Amino acid sequence: MKILVPIKRVIDPYIAIRIDKDELHVVSENIPHAMNPFDETALSEAAALKNALPELEIEIIVASIGPAATKETLRTALAMGADRAIHVLCKQPLEPLAIAKLLKILVDEIKPDLVFMGKQSADGDNGQTGPMLAGLLDWPQACSASSILLHEKQVPEDGFGTVGPGLARLILEKEEENDPDAIIVISEVENGLASRVLTLPALVTCDTRLNTPKPLSLAQVMKAKHSLIEQRKSSDMTTELTPRLAIVKISEPPQRPPCQIFDQASELVAQLRKRDLL
Amino acid sequence: MSNTPSNAPAKVPEKVLGRVLVLADHDHQSLSPFTPRMVSAAQSFDLPVDLLVAGNDCSPVANQAASFDGIEQVLLTDREELITAGAEDLCALLVPLLQDTYDVLLTPANGLGRDLVPRLAAQLDVSPLSDVTRIIEPDLFERPIHAGAALVQIRLSEAKKLMTLRAGNFPPMKLRDDKQAPAKLVSLDDKALASRKSKLIGEEFFWEQPSLETASVVIGVGGGAQDKENFALIENLMAQFDASLGGTRLALELGMVPNNELIGQTGRTIAPKLYIALGISGAVQHLAGIRDAQVIIAINKDPDAPIFKVADYGLVGDLREVLPELQKALVL
Ligand SMILES: Cc1cc2nc3c(=O)[nH]c(=O)nc-3n(C[C@H](O)[C@H](O)[C@H](O)COP(=O)(O)OP(=O)(O)OC[C@H]3O[C@@H](n4cnc5c(N)ncnc54)[C@H](O)[C@@H]3O)c2cc1C
Numbered sequence: 001m002k003i004l005v006p007i008k009r010v011i012d013p014y015i016a017i018r019i020d021k022d023e024l025h026v027v028s029e030n031i032p033h034a035m036n037p038f039d040e041t042a043l044s045e046a047a048a049l050k051n052a053l054p055e056l057e058i059e060i061i062v063a064s065i066g067p068a069a070t071k072e073t074l075r076t077a078l079a080m081g082a083d084r085a086i087h088v089l090c091k092q093p094l095e096p097l098a099i100a101k102l103l104k105i106l107v108d109e110i111k112p113d114l115v116f117m118g119k120q121s122a123d124g125d126n127g128q129t130g131p132m133l134a135g136l137l138d139w140p141q142a143c144s145a146s147s148i149l150l151h152e153k154q155v156p157e158d159g160f161g162t163v164g165p166g167l168a169r170l171i172l173e174k175e176e177e178n179d180p181d182a183i184i185v186i187s188e189v190e191n192g193l194a195s196r197v198l199t200l201p202a203l204v205t206c207d208t209r210l211n212t213p214k215p216l217s218l219a220q221v222m223k224a225k226h227s228l229i230e231q232r233k234s235s236d237m238t239t240e241l242t243p244r245l246a247i248v249k250i251s252e253p254p255q256r257p258p259c260q261i262f263d264q265a266s267e268l269v270a271q272l273r274k275r276d277l278l
Numbered sequence: 279m280s281n282t283p284s285n286a287p288a289k290v291p292e293k294v295l296g297r298v299l300v301l302a303d304h305d306h307q308s309l310s311p312f313t314p315r316m317v318s319a320a321q322s323f324d325l326p327v328d329l330l331v332a333g334n335d336c337s338p339v340a341n342q343a344a345s346f347d348g349i350e351q352v353l354l355t356d357r358e359e360l361i362t363a364g365a366e367d368l369c370a371l372l373v374p375l376l377q378d379t380y381d382v383l384l385t386p387a388n389g390l391g392r393d394l395v396p397r398l399a400a401q402l403d404v405s406p407l408s409d410v411t412r413i414i415e416p417d418l419f420e421r422p423i424h425a426g427a428a429l430v431q432i433r434l435s436e437a438k439k440l441m442t443l444r445a446g447n448f449p450p451m452k453l454r455d456d457k458q459a460p461a462k463l464v465s466l467d468d469k470a471l472a473s474r475k476s477k478l479i480g481e482e483f484f485w486e487q488p489s490l491e492t493a494s495v496v497i498g499v500g501g502g503a504q505d506k507e508n509f510a511l512i513e514n515l516m517a518q519f520d521a522s523l524g525g526t527r528l529a530l531e532l533g534m535v536p537n538n539e540l541i542g543q544t545g546r547t548i549a550p551k552l553y554i555a556l557g558i559s560g561a562v563q564h565l566a567g568i569r570d571a572q573v574i575i576a577i578n579k580d581p582d583a584p585i586f587k588v589a590d591y592g593l594v595g596d597l598r599e600v601l602p603e604l605q606k607a608l609v610l
């Protein structure tokens with residue numbers, strides 16, 4: 001089974017951003033970058049499934065579209081357990097639609113059974129590329145996954161949170177009879193969990209709640225240092241990439257009035273009563 | 279057409295004025311509070327507004343929708359498959375509507391819209407917008423980026439404008455007055471559904487509190503509230519304010535709140551009248567979810583915690599001491 005995991009290099013989400021004087025950019029030069037945390041989750045999940053289910057012979061391919069520095073992120077991905085890494089060189093930032101179109105070209109070539117993606121990028125917060133790629137491919141999709149079941153073996157004794165093992169196994173058995181290529185994805189929805197069965201090939205976007213990525217060992221990092229990163233150029237991949245959106249202005253959110261600190265809880269309560277908030 | 283010159287191609291497409299389609303958010307029984315807010319946002323386009331109710335056995339929803347002002351037609355597609363439908367099926371329903379009739383599609387920025395809008399946009403070859411918080415002009419929109427640490431204004435020149443809205447940022451539409459007839463109901467039941475490649479096989483709803491998005495008071499707990507002795511006090515506070523409970527990612531990791539009640543960039547975005555943050559530092563990813571709260575109260579032992587930069591009122595101190603005092607003051 002082949003799993004493609006598209007990953008994005010973003011400004012380190014733990015760093016406070018600065019807006020450029022031109023009010024059209026977020027400053028990114030000389031700022032630490034990291035793998036988009038949601039993609040880290042997607043890749044960790046693929047790696048965990050590969051370890052847990054040797055019978056599926058999972059091969060993990062990572063791909064990232066971006067400037068030269070994107071290679072660093074792909075190295076991290078190789079250290080995390082990716083078998084192959086593809087870098088699509090593209091100097092200018094692209095909109096999700098253009099990213100999805102480039103990824104579609106890779107999917108058509110690689111023919112993965114599954115694509116795991118982040119549910120959103122921590123910089124643009126778009127949450128679009130996953131469902132877009134699924135739409136372009138006309139594949140089934142499941143978004144914001146909190147569990148991905150490829151095999152009955154995965155159902156733990158105590159179930160998935162409140163989805164009991166009984167239900168999960170029942171679902172798997174029932175669907176497997178009809179369709180051996182079905183997988184089950186449990187996603188968090190507004191007021192509970194929704195289980196969805198998807199026929200492969202399929203696309204799943206991952207929430208950080210799916211797993212907690214383990215820190216890398218020195219050995220993993222060293223091993224990835226010399227791995228090959230396949231190099232492509234977006235300009236060699238024929239698809240229409242013209243921007244459709246024009247940024248007019250980037251600004252800070254409006255400041256809220258300064259905080260009024262009370263010494264006594266009773267003063268706070270008095271203020272709440274005054275403002276009719278109680 | 280009578281004035282078509284005889285040498286013109288047989289079928290000259292008529293220049294139709296665009297229309298706005300709002301996708302109703304509902305549970306097959308009634309409309310969610312987001313829907314009237316989206317209908318009011320839809321008025322910004324200065325085009326006729328229709329509402330689509332897609333569901334099973336949901337004609338009461340359509341009737342309810344028809345009583346809102348600002349809607350010309352309510353389109354109803356009522357079929358059993360829609361109980362288990364996914365974005366794939368709704369796309370099949372919506373692609374022809376957007377190709378033929380509608381120039382704008384608005385959905386809420388919740389599970390429904392987030393899964394559907396980008397898929398649909400890609401199939402129509404247009405760039406959509408997610409999480410729109412403000413419609414400045416009919417083609418100029420504002421949305422947060424970097425977990426809300428910045429706001430971006432975007433000009434969208436696509437012929438078809440598809441977007442998900444943070445519905446809480448728009449005022450609700452009023453009901454029609456007694457003199458007005460309800461909106462026209464149109465049945466859409468001949469439209470095909472997709473190949474059913476993905477199917478909902480089970481939904482378990484187990485959070486009984488009112489939805490965080492619509493609760494008027496929300497209490498948020500963070501790592502600083504983890505001591506067991508606080509729990510009863512927090513429960514009292516919840517009862518006092520009739521509040522819903524949410525939390526930070528740390529609170530979730532510590533098992534203080536269920537996964538589903540995470541507030542912030544990864545979780546939910548709330549806009550309550552009052553948000554009470556207990557032992558929360560105020561990381562940008564958490565603030566992303568609470569910036570639209572009208573009043574924020576923070577209780578934290580660290581006076582320099584970033585939460586105080588966005589809070590309106592604060593108490594500095596250990597929750598184990600402050601919560602009992604607050605309790606006392608509240609019952610006085
Ligand atoms: C991509 C990404 C997405 C994320 N998404 C989210 C998200 O959606 N939501 C979210 O919340 N986080 C999210 N995070 C995590 C976020 O960055 C913070 O780590 C998290 O919000 C911190 O939670 P906290 O405030 O509970 O914990 P801490 O930051 O540890 O703060 C605890 C606070 O409690 C105070 N405190 C401690 N003891 C007491 C006491 N006895 N009395 C009073 N005060 C006390 C401390 O002074 C401190 O300020 C995300 C991170 C990343 C990278």
Ligand SMILES: Nc1ncnc2c1ncn2[C@@H]1O[C@H](COP(=O)(O)O)[C@@H](O)[C@H]1O
Pocket residue numbers: 005006007008009036038039063064065066096099116117118119120121122124125126127128129130
């Ligand atoms: N430049 C990129 N290269 C590879 N994958 C990407 C890129 N940008 C976005 N993605 C993928 O698309 C997901 C959603 O991104 P977005 O739609 O921008 O929020 C990310 O989590 C990645 O999995």
